[in-house]
Amino acid sequence: MAKIGIIGGGIIGSAAATWLIDEGHEVTVFERDPGGRPASAGNAGFIAVSQIYPVARRGILSQVPKWLLDPLGPLAVRWRDLPATAPWLTAFAAAATREGEARTMDALAPLGRRCLADHIELGNKARLTGHLRNTGALSVRANRAGLDADMALYGEVAARVDVDYERIGAVAARELVPELEGAFAGAVHLKDFWIVTDPLQVLRHYQGFVRARGTLVEAPVVGVEAGAEGVAIRTGDGASARFDHVLVAAGVWSRRFVRQLGLKVLLAAERGYNTTYADPELKLAMPLIFAGHGFVASPFVDSLRVGGAVEIASPEAPPNFARARAMRTIMRRFVPALPTEGGVEWMGRRPSTPDSLPVVGRHPDDRRILFAFGHGHMGLSYAASTARLVAGMVADVEEVNILKPFDIARFNRGARGARTRR
Numbered sequence: 001m002a003k004i005g006i007i008g009g010g011i012i013g014s015a016a017a018t019w020l021i022d023e024g025h026e027v028t029v030f031e032r033d034p035g036g037r038p039a040s041a042g043n044a045g046f047i048a049v050s051q052i053y054p055v056a057r058r059g060i061l062s063q064v065p066k067w068l069l070d071p072l073g074p075l076a077v078r079w080r081d082l083p084a085t086a087p088w089l090t091a092f093a094a095a096a097t098r099e100g101e102a103r104t105m106d107a108l109a110p111l112g113r114r115c116l117a118d119h120i121e122l123g124n125k126a127r128l129t130g131h132l133r134n135t136g137a138l139s140v141r142a143n144r145a146g147l148d149a150d151m152a153l154y155g156e157v158a159a160r161v162d163v164d165y166e167r168i169g170a171v172a173a174r175e176l177v178p179e180l181e182g183a184f185a186g187a188v189h190l191k192d193f194w195i196v197t198d199p200l201q202v203l204r205h206y207q208g209f210v211r212a213r214g215t216l217v218e219a220p221v222v223g224v225e226a227g228a229e230g231v232a233i234r235t236g237d238g239a240s241a242r243f244d245h246v247l248v249a250a251g252v253w254s255r256r257f258v259r260q261l262g263l264k265v266l267l268a269a270e271r272g273y274n275t276t277y278a279d280p281e282l283k284l285a286m287p288l289i290f291a292g293h294g295f296v297a298s299p300f301v302d303s304l305r306v307g308g309a310v311e312i313a314s315p316e317a318p319p320n321f322a323r324a325r326a327m328r329t330i331m332r333r334f335v336p337a338l339p340t341e342g343g344v345e346w347m348g349r350r351p352s353t354p355d356s357l358p359v360v361g362r363h364p365d366d367r368r369i370l371f372a373f374g375h376g377h378m379g380l381s382y383a384a385s386t387a388r389l390v391a392g393m394v395a396d397v398e399e400v401n402i403l404k405p406f407d408i409a410r411f412n413r414g415a416r417g418a419r420t421r422r
């Protein structure tokens with residue numbers, strides 16, 4: 001049994017903690033705001049087996065100028081933050097190649113193939129069942145070119161993971177979701193598509209499991225230091241505790257700890273916006289993906305959430321909720337019954353790398369220090385599989401082939417001199 005400290009109690013930290021507790025370890029999660037609503041609480045709730053493709057895709061670069069001129073478009077950059085985000089944006093642009101896409105899809109395919117089974121197993125460990133619903137989903141497209149692009153994309157996905165998809169016309173799409181009363185060309189029906197009952201409930205359940213069977217410390221971590229006696233986590237109140245292993249799982253805020261540990265990473269806040277309607281009259285039978293506009297609609301058990309978009313900005317910059325409004329306006333073109341009143345707006349920060357691959361692995365010089373962050377658009381989907389991978393590392397039976405593309409070494413090649421390895 002090992003003593004493990006985890007920095008961050010979002011879905012990645014909480015899922016890893018749950019898996020490790022179940023394997024008999026003594027786990028302490030440090031979370032500065034356990035009642036907060038980070039990305040893990042407000043996301044779209046997809047367990048998206050099929051979404052193994054990166055954000056940086058070939059077609060995206062030609063669209064960028066148009067999007068950037070539209071301040072409320074699907075992709076935006078906060079110009080004031082450009083000096084800080086430029087290296088990330090440069091690497092993002094460089095990743096948008098056929099080879100880059102293939103590399104990311106090949107690396108994420110093992111997670112796509114197993115993420116659902118791992119979620120079921122994680123749920124069983126924490127006595128959570130019934131939280132995963134197989135609803136199917138529609139990727140709704142305004143025009144034929146969009147449909148063609150979707151079909152080509154899912155063809156590439158299907159070469160790597162099992163995905164059952166079909167191109168259908170607008171009439172057939174309306175049979176599945178009658179509320180799609182606006183004009184559109186058709187949709188791709190993703191038949192095997194899963195959504196959680198509510199991401200906030202799922203997060204709170206795993207945090208509750210940690211409280212009951214491990215320790216959840218409400219405190220901001222300010223430092224992590226490796227020493228001969230263990231790896232120390234220091235909190236804002238000056239307290240310090242030592243562990244056999246420390247896992248950095250603080251979402252986009254992991255950057256600070258990576259720096260403290262002598263490493264580099266390109267990690268940006270890809271901020272997203274949404275609106276959640278509690279107990280809505282509008283009940284969609286399945287999620288809708290408006291890929292041409294960069295947002296989705298998620299029907300949860302007792303709410304409807306509409307949102308998405310990407311805004312590259314400092315994590316702490318003030319939110320611009322006009323983005324949430326803009327997505328509601330576009331959705332009404334497709335679903336006129338979307339309410340014009342009510343709804344709670346939210347902004348969250350996806351912890352994103354330029355190649356859309358998470359950082360999951362060990363510190364190259366110290367096997368006791370582990371990383372699990374940077375899951376971008378897919379952190380809920382891959383949380384349980386990440387937890388399994390982390391537990392494998394702690395048990396020294398790591399799945400080397402799966403982990404290799406997620407290694408933090410990809411950001412640190414040639415930059416570091418020889419060091420003492422632990």
Ligand SMILES: Cc1cc2nc3c(=O)[nH]c(=O)nc-3n(C[C@H](O)[C@H](O)[C@H](O)COP(=O)(O)OP(=O)(O)OC[C@H]3O[C@@H](n4cnc5c(N)ncnc54)[C@H](O)[C@@H]3O)c2cc1C
Pocket residue numbers: 007008009010011012013030031032033036038039040041042043044045046047048219220221222249250251252253254270271272273274307308347348349350351372373374375376377378379380381382
């Ligand atoms: C609009 C939107 C829609 C999305 N939809 C989906 C989806 O449908 N499916 C999917 O798979 N993914 C989705 N995602 C992505 C997913 O939500 C994220 O990838 C995931 O939540 C990241 O989890 P995390 O635990 O790494 O980070 P976070 O949720 O950001 O959690 C990090 C935690 O670390 C804590 N922390 C930070 N610094 C410190 C510190 N110094 N000390 C202590 N604690 C600290 C924070 O308080 C926070 O609780 C979406 C994201 C957004 C924004």
